[in-house]
Amino acid sequence: MSLIASSLTFMKTPLTAKLNTQLKLFKIKVKQNTMHTLNSILRMRRDIMKLLIIHPHLSIIGGSERLTQILVYELEKKRKNIEILVLTGSRNKELFPETSKIKFKLFKEAPVKAKNLRIKKLINAFLTLSEVMDDFCPDAVLTMIQEPIYLVLSKIVKPSIGTAI
Known part of the structure; x- marks a missing residue:
């Protein structure tokens, strides 16, 4: 899987560019969700x-x-x-x-x-x-x-x- 993902990043096609963009957006979304969850836990703890x-x-x-x-x-x-x-x-x-x-x-x-x-x-x-x-x-x-x-x-x-x- 990582081999496929790494080979996709080096290929210069519209499809791989779109996949790379989606992958970056997905990583950002996961980070945001993780931070939101952590903040919720901390907020609950303070309450x-x-x-x-x-x-x-x-x-x-x-x-x-x-x-x-x-x-x-x-x-x-x-x-x-x-x-x-x-x-x-x-x-x-x-x-x-x-x-x-x-x-x-x-x-x-x-x-x-x-x-x-x-x-x-x-x-x-x-x-x-x-x-x-x-x-x-x-x-x-x-x-x-x-x-x-x-x-x-x-x-x-x-x-x-x-x-x-």
Whole structure:
């Protein structure tokens, strides 16, 4: 096939000239279609809102856990272009199931030696948030409990991120 195509390009007949023109137009059209497809994919990707929701524990159900549940699953129903990552220390899988748009990640337990348990938790939260910011690239961070340390750490990792309690 390539031998035929290359021999056609060297022949100087009206038919081969027309075929060469059509071949060039076809290549241009393929390039345009490829670029259009890539741009569509990129545009779709930009249209997806990525939301990181932080709640330190979702295994025992109280008021803030119930609000988290309502928010997460209602956002999934109402917005077609959303991805939600819920960062937590524990989770009740029956009450908080993963879906195609909702994923859960547990805080890391890094092998950090610290005498103070709070310092160890702070380091673990920072390391986990650093990893999540790199991998998930959220557009905004929302904490579902009044523990602003998670938002402070989010701002340290990514100063431009929008945050809210």
